[in-house]
Amino acid sequence: MSLASAVRPLVLGIESSCDDTACALVDGDGRVLASVVSSQVAAHAEFGGVVPEIASREHLANWSAVERRAFAAAGIALADVDVVAATRAPGLVGSLLVGLSIGRALAWARELPFHAVHHLEGHVFSPFLGVGGEPAAPIPERFVALVVSGGHTSLYRIDGEAISTLAETRDDAFGEAFDKLGKKLGLAYPQGPKLDLVAERGEPRRRPLSRLAGTAELFFSYSGLKTQAVLELERLAAAGIVPAPDDPRGERLPGELADLAAGFRDSAVRQVLDRLARLHRREPFTTLAVSGGAAANRELRRRLPAWAAERGVELRLVPLVYSGDNAAMIAFAALRRERRGETDDPLAAAAASRAAIEAPA
């Protein structure tokens, strides 16, 4: 891909809402020219989770190298950029401020259009991005989006320009529950993907956990399921079945604990499918776009295609490279806004730790 064959506008995306420092360049057809993500896992590992103050400092320290790598990979210069976009909310406010301030400054200094993007809007459209440098797939006028991450388990309805929230979690998010149970099993941060791998070795039917039942509502809830799993863990511990010491990947976990992980994952995924089915019965939809860090979950990825095929729903599962936080999704969401003629004032855009997807910048 050369600059000559790229379609204008060229969008620079910046994402720093949590513990990934990311920079991407996306062209006017939604082609990802470069997407660089620098993980802070090593910096937070000894604390078992993200330490906000460390995250902000890491973003500052890592940005220059991440930006340089993205421009080198895309083979373009800063002077070629037409539009600047950065994540404004939700996330850790100190982390958001780093990327947002860089984006605001770049846009203001170069007099370029600026977009302060909601992080979840980035996830919502990420399943349409291509992985081989091809243009993004066309975004349908109407679809339902499921975002499963460490902070969110949400259903959205996209109808033309409008995005509205249909359901959220009442307590823990899908990925958060995996992280917390994984921590109890002695797994290292980030625990979600490791617990998923442990569950691959288990048999869910040997240690089933119940689902949230008895309601016709759409909301998600994962803290009850997590508590059930923790109580089961305590019963097993009383019987002498405990995680092996110093086993950060769970490779030596006893079979009973792998079964528990599998039972937990099965129930967590069933809850997602159950809510999708409720929504589909109530207001049928034809396209479902699934995204977010926890959309990497193996069981979820295995079961969603059959769920969708049974109902004639077209499924767009986010490519694994764009499931976790990245800046390509931020640039792509900004491109959609740019095409609609919207922009944000780089001098006024503010970072916010919490903000509904419907809330204006």
Ligand code: KG4
């Ligand atoms: O979207 P993301 O990178 O950051 C947020 O916006 O939260 O999602 C990260 C979350 C973490 O909770 C992580 O443990 C979880 O996604 N996650 C998984 C898997 N891979 C990542 N949870 C379950 N199974 C996985 N395979």
Ligand code: ZN
């Ligand atoms: Zn995210």
